[in-house]
Structure formats: structure tokens, C-alpha cells
Amino acid sequence: MGFAVLAVVALGVFGYRVWREPRRLGNAVWLGVAGVLAGLWLVVGLSDDVVIVGFVVVGGVVALVLPAALIANGVLMVRREGRTLGNLLSLLAGLAMVGLGGVTAAVLGFDSSRWLVAAVGSLVFVAGYLAFLFGALLVYSVLYGRIGRDRRADAIIVLGAGLNGSSVPPLLAHRLDRAVQCLQEDAVLVVSGGQGTDEDLSEAEAMARYLRDQGVPDERILVEDKATTTEENLRNSMALLADTPGTVLAVTNNYHVFRTAVLARRLRLPLDVVGAHTAPYFIPSAFLREFVALLAQYRRTNAALIVLLAALPFVLTALTG
Template identity: 60%
Template sequence: MNIAGAVLPGAAGVALVVFAVRLVREPRRLGNAVWLGVALLLTGLWLLRAALHLEWLTPLLVGLLGVAAVLVALVLPAALIANGVRMWRREGRSAGNLLSLGLGAGLLTLEALAFAPLGRWGSALVAIAAVLAGYFGFLFLSLLVYSVVYSRLGRRGGFDAIIVLGCGLNGERVPPLLAGRLDRAIRLHAREATPPLLVVSGGRGPGETVSEAEAMHAYLRERGVPDNRIRREDRARTTEENLRFSAELLPAGARRVVAVTSNYHVFRTAVECRRLGLPFHATGSPTARYFLPSALLREFAALILHYRRTTIAACVLIVGTGLALAILG
């Protein structure tokens, strides 16, 4: 094997080792997702390079890459727009619900501009936008894959306490999304020989007639959870407050704690636990499929903003490099 052929597998191996070490030390880090993404990308490039040396396999690979290009360029934006329209109709016109619609329209616009005669600087700006889209796309896919990995790592039992994060009410009724979280907590609670404490967390938001904690408490009581095993935290309005205020209600010595949320929200909850210095992990309940694209995009945006210094530095580097190449070109 020549030097060029050894670089990719070597780099992939290094990235995988770094990922494994970081995972063992602290699984609740966004950087773990990046290292996993780098390892998978380098491994994929290595396998592709090796496969292209097999003449009988080359036509098949070219066909698969063509199909993938069509899916990314046309099917993905169309699916995002369709999902955005559905979210608009079923969940309302909030900015969060329109993320998939906006992203799909943005991708189609960027693809159309790539074929437009924009001149030197216009083409340079489109190229920079395409690189930025690729960068954020890589981060999103890495986070998505690592979120699945993280969800398989947590404890399966032996909890001292279970915290259930609120997510809004319909008046005073528990909606399906929140009911899924509570049902997940009930299953974890019933599994234990010594039932753990349940902390339900959520304040009263706009349009709600009671606090989320009160509605969740009633939901648990109706399903047979003893009142003395439930504590209510009714001040929180954000994920950070859910965790911080709930931690104050835990008995001394409660270290094996799990926060129950929706599956799309698990990793950000875990990252928030780490940031707050809380030794908690997170687990998730299922979410309606139509809701997932916008929900995942919201979580991604929140994590990117959480690491905004790194994000800004990366964007400045990409834009600066692109402009420098345009000036020199």
C-alpha cells in the first residue's frame, strides 16, 4: 500500500480512538459527535477509494453516488418543505415549527443559484454558502448519529430518582408529547424493586390554566403512582431550570438520577446536565414522526448556539478563506 493509501485508514483509526477515549471519559459532550462524524467520514472515503480500484464495482458505485446526489439535491428539500407545511397546519406558525420549511426552501434556492450566471463575486458567495451548508450538514448528521449512540449507553435501572421535564399543556390537559414522557417515567418507576422518587418539572406557561408540574402530578396519580413518591417543581420555564430546580428537590445522596424527556431532546438535556455539573443522564420517549424533523432542527440550533464561539470561529474561517480565494483567483 502506498503512502496515500495509508493516510485515510490511519486518520480514521486515530479519529476512532480519540472518539472512544472521549466517550469513556464523558459521553455528554458535543465534541464526541464531531469525532464520531470525522471517523465515519474518513472510513467512508477510505472504503470508497479502495472500492474504486475494483473495476467491476466502479459502475455500481457511480450509480449509487448518482442516486445519493439526487436524493440530497431534490428529494431532501422537497421532503423538508412538505414536512414544514404539515407542521404549519398541525402545530401553528411559530418560528420553530417553520424550520424544516425554511431549510428546504433555502436548499432549493442555493441549488438554483449554483447554476445562475452571477459573475465572479456572486459565484464566490454561492460557493461559500455551499461550504457552510456542507459544514452544518456534517455537524447535524454527526449529532444525529451520536444521539442514537448516546441513547443506548445510559443506565437501564437502579435509579434513586427520575426527573420528568415538562413541555407544555393544552389548557390543563397533558398533551400526547408530554404523556409519552410521563408513561416512560412510569415504566422506569415500576421496574424498580425500591420505587425511586419522581420529580415532575414545569411552570405555568401562556394559555395554561395550571402549572405543568400540577398536571403531570395528577396524570401520575391517576395511573397509580403513590403521592409520597412524587415531588412537584413548578417554577421552571427552560430545560436548564427544569434540571437545576429539580436537583434542589432531590434527597441527599441521590446520585443515580435520570432525566426523562422526548427522544429528540435527550442529548441536549445530557449536555445541559454536564454544563450544570449535575451527575444525571437522560432517556427519551417516542415522538410522532411528522414532528421529528422540526424538533431535531430546533435541538441542533440550540446546541450550535450553546457552542456559539466555536460556531462563529468556524464560520469566520470558512467565509474568510472563501473571500481570500476569490480575491486571489
């Protein structure tokens, strides 16, 4: 019963925080805490046989199905998108899970020294922390993306993405199409993105051409062609809209929505973010990139917790020695 009460309290805190400000990273953490507590409540309340079966099923998914799916997705990403670090993330994550499982089984299966067991425990603790954060962020990102799903605005910012020479690729086209769906009468569109070294023109100009071809009047399109990062996309675009009253939406792909919203809050920009469709095969690696970027934004807190968790098994081993 105690876990149930704690889960309800955590869920209440989560709901209040979302009501106050849905763009907080801490909202995802509170949702994750509520989920863990609810899971513990179920485990305590179920029979031993059901718990064992549940652990076997979940363990099988985590140990076998998920790594295999990530590795397969990584191979597909490399074939379709090229061999870059970002495209390799799902493959690397799958291999890391296999490696951690193999090392853990090898150490526990033999008569290993207690310090070697502590080292494996350190890896497991850190991996568990990262898995908890990743799961919480994934679930809350999906939830946040649906909060503002049908919103309209007086101004819409479309964040740039890479071009194919001078043409708009499908990933960016989905953002532009979503922006047009959100466009209401007299609203303006800001297309934001500079020119990369491998691009024939700025992303913003290519996006403007795409919108004109879709029938959007030129006078409703504002071009911001200097930005090279998401932060610059938001800052520069909001500067263009300084004299435009009303609400503002930023449009990006669905995997990028929550990190953009968190960044907008940190920059104290009064805007919400909505997501556009992304090809399913692209999402695992893309969201892993977003996860790494969010960890980096809060690097001091995460580094401190990771060091603490990594040291804990060694401290316990020393105290019990």
C-alpha cells in the same frame, strides 16, 4: 490506506471520549470525522464507475428527495401543530436547500464573475459545515439515546412541556409513561415545569395528577412548579433531590435527550438522560430546534468557524486573481 488508518484513529478517539464522558458535544464531531474519513477511504478504493453512480445517487437524494421530504414535513407540522417558527423549521430548511441548489446551478451554468462564484462557494462551504454538524449530531443523538435506554434510578426527573389548558398532551404523556417504566422500588419522581400564560395550572401539577391516575403514590411525587427552561428544570429539580442519595435520571422526549445531557454536563449535574417516544412527524422540526439550540450554546466557536469558511473562497479568489 491512509484514510482507513485515520478513520480508525478517529473512531478510537471517539470511543475513548464516550467511555470517559458520553455527554460531550465533541463526541458527535469525532464520530462525524470518522465517518467522513471512512467515506473517503471507500471512494478512493472503489472503481470510477461505482464512485460516479454513488455520487449520482447521493446527489439525487440530497438535491431532490431530502428537500422534498423536509418541505412536506413542514407543511404537515403547520397543519397539525400551528404556524410557529419552531414548527416551520423543516419547511424553511427544505426551501433553503432548494434555493442554494438553484443559485449554485444558475451561477455555475452561466459565465459569472469569479467574485460571484466565490460568493456561491462561501454559501456552499457554510452549508456543508452545518450539514456535517447536523448529521454528526443526529447520529450521535440516536446512539446516546440507546446508551441509557434500560437504566433504572433512585430518583427520576421528568421535564415539563406545554399543556392543553389543564390536560397533559401526548408529547408530555410519553415522558411520564417512560418515567414510570424506569421507576424502581422506593424511587421518587420529580415533575418539573411552571405555568405558562395560556395554561390553567402549572405543568408540574398537571403531571402529578397524571401520575396519580397511573397509580403512582403521592408520597413518591415531588413537585417543582417554577421552572420555565430546561436549565431551570434541571437545577431546581436537583435542588429538591439534594438530600436524596443514589442515581438520578432525567426523562424527556428522544429528540431532546442529547441537548439535555450536554446541558447537564455543563451545569456539572450528576445525572443521565433517557428518551421517550415522539410522534415521527414531529421529530424533524424538533431536532432542528435542538440543533439550533446546540449551535447557540457554542456560538463563539461556531461563529468563528462559519466566518472562516465564508471568507475562504474570497481569499482564494483574491490570491489567484
